[in-house]
Amino acid sequence: MAATTAAPPPPKSKLNPKTVRKAVNALLKWRNSENPDLVDSDEFTYLVLTLNKIPPKSRVNAFKIPLPHPLLPESTQFCLIYDDRRTSNLTMDLIQKRIKSQNIPIAKTLKLSKLKSDYKSFEDKRKLMESYDCFLADNRIVELLPRCLGKVFYKNKRMIPVPVDLGKKDWKGQVDSVIESAMLSLSSGTCSVVRVGRTSMSGEEIVENVVAAVEGIVEIVPRKWGGVRSFHLKLLESFALPVYQAVPDETMEGGKGREREVVKDENKDMKEKRKGEEAELKKAKRGKNAAE
Structure with missing residues (x-):
């Protein structure tokens, strides 16, 4: 042996x-x-x-x-940016049900298409950034976000959206990982x-x-x-x-x-x-x- x-x-x-x-x-x-x-x-x-x-x-x-x-308190306000393109199987209804059933502290869900259409100016992006404590992003669209969110987010590195895998069932575990890291x-x-x-x-x-x-x-x-x-x-x-x-x-x-x-x-x-x-x-x- x-x-x-x-x-x-x-x-x-x-x-x-x-x-x-x-x-x-x-x-x-x-x-x-x-x-x-x-x-x-x-x-x-x-x-x-x-x-x-x-x-x-x-x-x-x-x-x-x-x-x-x-690091983050229980009062932390999260904003989730998700993929709503045709190839995505996510809907607002599905996301809201998952957030409620798992008791996830996500205060705002934002479609990729809405991010592109409603947050074009620097001022709009700045106001969005200041409205929430932390941003989460569907990992399928992470590479698209620098162009959509601009320098106001990426210059302030602590506000860069954290990728999450929405294809997995355990969303709360991933959010807890962000809170604890x-x-x-x-x-x-x-x-x-x-x-x-x-x-x-x-x-x-x-x-x-x-x-x-x-x-x-x-x-x-x-x-x-x-x-x-x-x-x-x-x-x-x-x-x-x-x-x-x-x-x-x-x-x-x-x-x-x-x-x-x-x-x-x-x-x-x-x-x-x-x-x-x-x-x-x-x-x-x-x-x-x-x-x-």
């Missing part, structure tokens, strides 16, 4: 949870001291990934990284930003999400840990705190100087997203006041 070959052990993580915990505590302490008016509000915690090299292939759809603590978009550059927590979570919950996100991201990026230059953690308006940095190589893309430029660029990019985040906070507050 031939001897079986044991599977190689998984690569040892280079992330120290203690470093993550210190960064999370520092960010929460900074927020409470610098912005006391926002203590009772909720905002995202971001993980900034910097790669050593630009990914060889661009990918429009984001990778889903499972997290132990869901961080979304990683590897862009045409070396940097990506991933939402990994909310300030309404406990510090330890954020730490656990960060650790899970890092481990999941490392499995996706080219060369795994060998392809990662750094991970930083930040809030919308805070400094980016390092939680992992590879040994600096002065000969690689400018070494330490390049690293500082990357973080500076990410801080600038995060400020550009402030308007959208503030709109989300205002929307949440309106909902809370209405409930009271």
Whole structure:
């Protein structure tokens, strides 16, 4: 009988949870001291990934990284864009029955044909984007959406529709997977930003999400840990705190100087997203006041 070959052990993580915990505590302490008016509000915690090299292939759809603590609240408003072409077997009646029977939090269903006809202008697309927290898309039409939705959606990577397979019966499982995951978009550059927590979570919950996100991201990026230059953690308006940095190589893309430029660029990019985040906070507050 031939001897079986044991599977190689998984690569040892280079992330120290203690470093993550210190960064999370520092960010929460900074927020409470610098912005006391926002203590009772909720905002995202971001993980900034910097790669050593630009990914060889661009990918429009984001990778889903499972997290132990869901990012999206129960009040999340989903919009589903579906294929209503002749080759599709979907009807509005069928979709509504499936949503109701599986208790799926989809607030709006939008036909591909209606998307093309009713949302032609930039302003129409912007209003659509701001009306819902997250967008889902029939995986058969994903390649058609960049032209239909335009730059307003795809520049703001967190609003890119997440593909779902409507040919499967378990729609709720797929939507739950979106709620319970961080979304990683590897862009045409070396940097990506991933939402990994909310300030309404406990510090330890954020730490656990960060650790899970890092481990999941490392499995996706080219060369795994060998392809990662750094991970930083930040809030919308805070400094980016390092939680992992590879040994600096002065000969690689400018070494330490390049690293500082990357973080500076990410801080600038995060400020550009402030308007959208503030709109989300205002929307949440309106909902809370209405409930009271």
